[in-house]
Amino acid sequence: MTRGRTQPIRGQFDLISLVVSRWPVPERSDLTPEQSEILVWSRRPLSVAEIAAALDLPVGTVRVLLGDLLDAGLIETHEPPVLDAPSEDLLEAVLAGLRAL
Template sequence: MSRKGQGGRHWFDDEAGPVVRPYAMTRGRTTSGTQQFLDLIALVVPEPDAPDPEADPELAPEHVEIVGLCRDTPQSVAELAAGLDLPVGVVRVFIGDLVHARFVHVTRPVPPAELPDEGILRDVIDGLRAL
């Protein structure tokens, strides 16, 4: 007796092709060693002396695409997730892989609390003008 229930469902979309779950793309990983540096506004910048990512057989196509998107202008983690149409968590894992392999590095904007006080800067400028 053949049942059409769960066993009969297709794991693909006829128009889109096979469905790949996000956890399958990252091989089940949800974090990377550099996860703490990867907030949404962190900028991903390609390393200038990095080899061609397409020549590395261990990189997934998404890794190569991330490096390509960052090649012309640095991209934030949020921009990369939107550009790749992938969840942010998956993109963070891919970026962590690329940082570990030294294809890219991540810079973080200076938090407002760490910026120098405007009053101090004005005092310094006034002091320099007085010289």
């Protein structure tokens, strides 16, 4: 299925990254049945974890397949936002509040 690869050729694919397929999908004979199924499942945005669960495949395998689909331009991914770490002042205020309990 992955031809021995353990890492995607493109993309990071965090468990909560959203994947959506681009439609209409052109007729392609080079897609595996699993990749075709991913395209069907991801007509609406789904997380990498949801896709893996729906296909009953290991997440690592799904990441490799998604990398191939991303490289072929058949899917789009939306990574989760990177949150800034809370300020030291906020953390101290939370700690003070917890101590007051």
